[in-house]
Every structure is written in structure tokens, then in C-alpha cells.
Amino acid sequence: MDINKLREDIALQFMDEDQAGVKIENDFRSLETYDSLTGMAILTIIQDEYGVEIPVDEYRKLSSVRALFDYIQSKKNE
Amino acid sequence: MNTYISGISYYLPSDTLSNEDINKDFPEWEAEKISNKTGIKNRHIASKNEFASDMAINAANKLFDEYKIKKEGIEFIIYCTQSPDYFLPSTACIIQQRLGLPTSIGAFDFNLGCSGYVYGLSLAKGLISSGMVGNVLLLMANTYSKYIHPLDKSNKTIFGDAASATYITSTEGFWNLGEFVWGTDGSGAGNLIVKNNGIRYRNEEGVDIYDEENKFVKNDDYLYMNGGEIFNFTSKAVPKLISNVLLKNNLTPDKIDIYVLHQANKYMLEFIRRKMKVEKEKFIYNLEKTGNTVSNTIPIAIKDTCFDAKYEKIILAGFGVGYSWGGCLLTKV
Known part of the structure; x- marks a missing residue:
């Protein structure tokens, strides 16, 4: 699994002006256009592309691409 | 037998709700942000005394004018709405009379939302391709705005009111179905519902429910969307x-x-x-x-x-x- 690919997949769920602002380590929720729809899109894309379903309560605690990456990895290793 | 879409007209109520109007009531939602995310800048909203059937009739009359369709030739009305005038009768019957269509036609309502147009086309195709009728007037009208709670900014932002009329025939048209x-x-x-005031929950009275941040969540008398x-x-x-x-x-x-x-x-x-x-x-x-x-x-x-x-x-x-x-x-x- 490639963390840069995950970053790109997450960034694509943002409006154009915010896509470059999605970094591996920063808090993507602090970006201007993030809202609950963006959150749903991120959860759906992770389920589709990585086969991991993240419960909404768990997702709320994960605020960076790195944190999502680590979560997906840990679930895949279970 | 082929079945064609032979004309489409639509009607929008004159009252409008712009992103700027929404921003006045909900300052945290900027007009530009709303339009970037949803693609919506404006919605048309039925006035207090304007109902889905009125709008459907306007759309049908526009269709008759625009495509020079003779009313006496219409053979069937299919009306799709989730804003019926009454529990009964079927609004399509009232529309037959108000449009001045022959009493020899068939007419009924069906209740579907966003899938309704495709279902309506398929019903019309069934009637026509089986040879039972030569044409169908397919009407759609909704006034979701009348179901939306004044504090429900999400649904207010998304939904607008409208009506449309489509003429489907066996003879000629723009597209074959x-x-x-x-x-x-x-x-x-339960994820997209107006729960109360149907028969099952007719006597329930909805209460406003808020989340832990004091944001409005729902009231069962109104439209709820998860x-x-x-x-x-x-x-x-x-x-x-x-x-x-x-x-x-x-x-x-x-x-x-x-x-x-x-x-x-x-x-x-x-x-x-x-x-x-x-x-x-x-x-x-x-x-x-x-x-x-x-x-x-x-x-x-x-x-x-x-x-x-x-x-x-x-x-x-x-x-x-x-x-x-x-x-x-x-x-x-």
C-alpha cells in the first residue's frame, strides 16, 4: 500500500482549490471546503479502494492521511 | 412497437430562494461555498397557495402549446408526485377535469421521488408498446419545500419545487425509449422520509430534535434526510x-x-x-x-x-x- 496514492485518493474528494492542501501529515478537516459530505466520500473511497470499512466514530479520531494509512494497515494486518 | 418521447415542457414557480437568501438566515453558510459544493445557486419555491397539482397543470398546458398537442387526443395521464393534494382521490383525476381532457382517458398517481421519471417512462412504454393506448401524458410535480422545517438548512439548500410534462407516443418523437x-x-x-401525518403516524406530533452542539437534526412532521x-x-x-x-x-x-x-x-x-x-x-x-x-x-x-x-x-x-x-x-x- 502506497501512502502517496492514499493522499491522492483523499485529495480528490476535496474541491479543486483545496486538493493541493491535503498533505500526508496535516489535519485535512481544517481545510476550508471540508464538510460531512467530504467525510462520507473519504469513507466510501477507502472502502472501495482499500476494502476497509471505518466506523464513523473511529473516523472522527483520524485527522491526517498518515493516521488513515496506519488505521487501514492495522486492519489489513488483522 | 416503438415508443417515443415526443415533447417535454416544465414549469417553475415564480418565488425563488437564492444562496444569498439562505446565507441571510444561516450566516455560517456562505453563498459561494454553497454553490461550489452543491452546484446550486437558486431554487424555485411554490407560494403558500400554489400546490403540486397546480404546477403540473401549468406544465401540461405549456406542453400542449409548445408542441401543438390537441387535448382531445390525450389517452392516458400518469402523474408522479409525493405532494398529493389529498389522500384520495388520485390527483390525476382532478388534473383530468382541470385540464379539460376527455372522460374516456385513464388516469392515476404513483408515489416515487427521484426515480419517478424513469419509472413513469417505463409505465408509459408498457401501455403504448402493448397497444393499449397510443399516447401518454406523463406528469411530475413536487413541492418538497412545504415539507422542509424552517431550521433545516441542508434540505433547504438542496431541494427546489418544479413540475414537468412529457408526451410519449407510438408515432413520432425525438427519442426512442x-x-x-x-x-x-x-x-x-427511514433515511429519506416524512414520517408523520400518513395513516401509520397520523396522530403523532413531531418535536424538534437537536444534537449535542445544539444543531437542528429533525422533526418527524417534516422531511428528514440522512x-x-x-x-x-x-x-x-x-x-x-x-x-x-x-x-x-x-x-x-x-x-x-x-x-x-x-x-x-x-x-x-x-x-x-x-x-x-x-x-x-x-x-x-x-x-x-x-x-x-x-x-x-x-x-x-x-x-x-x-x-x-x-x-x-x-x-x-x-x-x-x-x-x-x-x-x-x-x-x-
């Missing part, structure tokens, strides 16, 4: 629906000129488009002036974008409340 695919999953019924669940359903069901429509019509994606999906909101349409790996130019976005007008978004989008274009093959897909979904192919005549 191809094969249909349908889908239903009632397990999602956006997250609807997103989830849509992102799974719609790409599958469209590939099944292609299969049923023996087509591959490269043969399709344009996809006209139910105009739910721009963000969701973009998500579906990316998932299906379809080019941007092949997707219709037609939300700016009217918002999500439920079963009317597809006929409005066809009217606004397809009549003057050279699209040979069009895929239609409607999906939403129920859950209910349906898709079909249109081929230019």
Missing part, C-alpha cells in the same frame, strides 16, 4: 445500475454520448462520475437555476441540454427515496 432496469431496497426507507446513508447507497447503487442499463441494451460505455442522472447535488454526481471513470464532458450538470427538483431533474435536464445537442445515445438514471432506482436508454430518432 430503449430497455429499462429497476431497483428497490426498502431497508433504506445524508450520509443516502450518499452511501447512491455511491454503491448508481454505478451498478448504469452498467446494468448498458448490458440490457447491449452497449458498451464508449457508445454513450451523454449521461443524464438525477441531479441530486453536484458533489455527489462528481463522486459517481469519478467512480464510473466517465469523462466530465459526458455528464450533465444542470442544478444551478433549479436545485434538486426530485423527479423533475431528469426531464428539466433533457429539456435544457439535450434537445439542441447531437446526442445519439443517452443514459437516464434516477435514484433516491425508497430506496428506489431505475435507468434506461434513449436513442435519437
Whole structure:
């Protein structure tokens, strides 16, 4: 699994002006256009592309691409 | 026997609700942000004394004028609404009388939301291709605005009111109706619902429910939409629906000129488009002036974008409340 690919997949769920602002380590929720729809899109894309379903309560605690990456990895290793 | 779409007209109420108007009541939602995310700048809203049936009649009269259709030749009315005038009678009966159509016609209502247009086309095709009638007047009208709670900024932002009229015949038209695919999953019924005031909860009285941050969540007397669940359903069901429509019509994606999906909101349409790996130019976005007008978004989008274009093959897909979904192919005549 490639963390840069995950970053790109997450960034694509943002409006154009915010896509470059999605970094591996920063808090993507602090970006201007993030809202609950963006959150749903991120959860759906992770389920589709990585086969991991993240419960909404768990997702709320994960605020960076790195944190999502680590979560997906840990679930895949279970 | 072929079945054709031989005309489409639509009617929008004159009152409007712009993003600026929404921003006045909800300062935290900036007009530009709303339009970037949803693709919507304006919605039309039925006035206090204007009802879906009135709007459907206006749309039908526009259709008769625009396409020089003789009222006495109409053989059947199918009316799709989730804003019926009464529990009974069927609003289609009232519309027959108010439009001055012959008493020899058939008329009935059916209750579907965003999938309604595709279902209506399929019913019309059934009646016509079996030889039972020569034409059908398919009407759609909704006034969701009357179901929306004053504090519900999400639904206020998304939905607009509208009516449309489509003339479907066996003789000639703009597009031939191809094969249909349908889908239903009632397990999602509670995710998009007006719960009270039907027979089951007729005597319940809704109360405003707020979350821990004191934001309005719902009141069962009004329209409730669980956006997250609807997103989830849509992102799974719609790409599958469209590939099944292609299969049923023996087509591959490269043969399709344009996809006209139910105009739910721009963000969701973009998500579906990316998932299906379809080019941007092949997707219709037609939300700016009217918002999500439920079963009317597809006929409005066809009217606004397809009549003057050279699209040979069009895929239609409607999906939403129920859950209910349906898709079909249109081929230019």
C-alpha cells in the first residue's frame, strides 16, 4: 500500500482549490471546503479502494492521511 | 412497437430562494461555498397557495402549446408526485377535469421521488408498446419545500419545487425509449422520509430534535434526510445500475454520448462520475437555476441540454427515496 496514492485518493474528494492542501501529515478537516459530505466520500473511497470499512466514530479520531494509512494497515494486518 | 418521447415542457414557480437568501438566515453558510459544493445557486419555491397539482397543470398546458398537442387526443395521464393534494382521490383525476381532457382517458398517481421519471417512462412504454393506448401524458410535480422545517438548512439548500410534462407516443418523437432496469431496497426507507401525518403516524406530533452542539437534526412532521446513508447507497447503487442499463441494451460505455442522472447535488454526481471513470464532458450538470427538483431533474435536464445537442445515445438514471432506482436508454430518432 502506497501512502502517496492514499493522499491522492483523499485529495480528490476535496474541491479543486483545496486538493493541493491535503498533505500526508496535516489535519485535512481544517481545510476550508471540508464538510460531512467530504467525510462520507473519504469513507466510501477507502472502502472501495482499500476494502476497509471505518466506523464513523473511529473516523472522527483520524485527522491526517498518515493516521488513515496506519488505521487501514492495522486492519489489513488483522 | 416503438415508443417515443415526443415533447417535454416544465414549469417553475415564480418565488425563488437564492444562496444569498439562505446565507441571510444561516450566516455560517456562505453563498459561494454553497454553490461550489452543491452546484446550486437558486431554487424555485411554490407560494403558500400554489400546490403540486397546480404546477403540473401549468406544465401540461405549456406542453400542449409548445408542441401543438390537441387535448382531445390525450389517452392516458400518469402523474408522479409525493405532494398529493389529498389522500384520495388520485390527483390525476382532478388534473383530468382541470385540464379539460376527455372522460374516456385513464388516469392515476404513483408515489416515487427521484426515480419517478424513469419509472413513469417505463409505465408509459408498457401501455403504448402493448397497444393499449397510443399516447401518454406523463406528469411530475413536487413541492418538497412545504415539507422542509424552517431550521433545516441542508434540505433547504438542496431541494427546489418544479413540475414537468412529457408526451410519449407510438408515432413520432425525438427519442426512442430503449430497455429499462429497476431497483428497490426498502431497508433504506427511514433515511429519506416524512414520517408523520400518513395513516401509520397520523396522530403523532413531531418535536424538534437537536444534537449535542445544539444543531437542528429533525422533526418527524417534516422531511428528514440522512445524508450520509443516502450518499452511501447512491455511491454503491448508481454505478451498478448504469452498467446494468448498458448490458440490457447491449452497449458498451464508449457508445454513450451523454449521461443524464438525477441531479441530486453536484458533489455527489462528481463522486459517481469519478467512480464510473466517465469523462466530465459526458455528464450533465444542470442544478444551478433549479436545485434538486426530485423527479423533475431528469426531464428539466433533457429539456435544457439535450434537445439542441447531437446526442445519439443517452443514459437516464434516477435514484433516491425508497430506496428506489431505475435507468434506461434513449436513442435519437
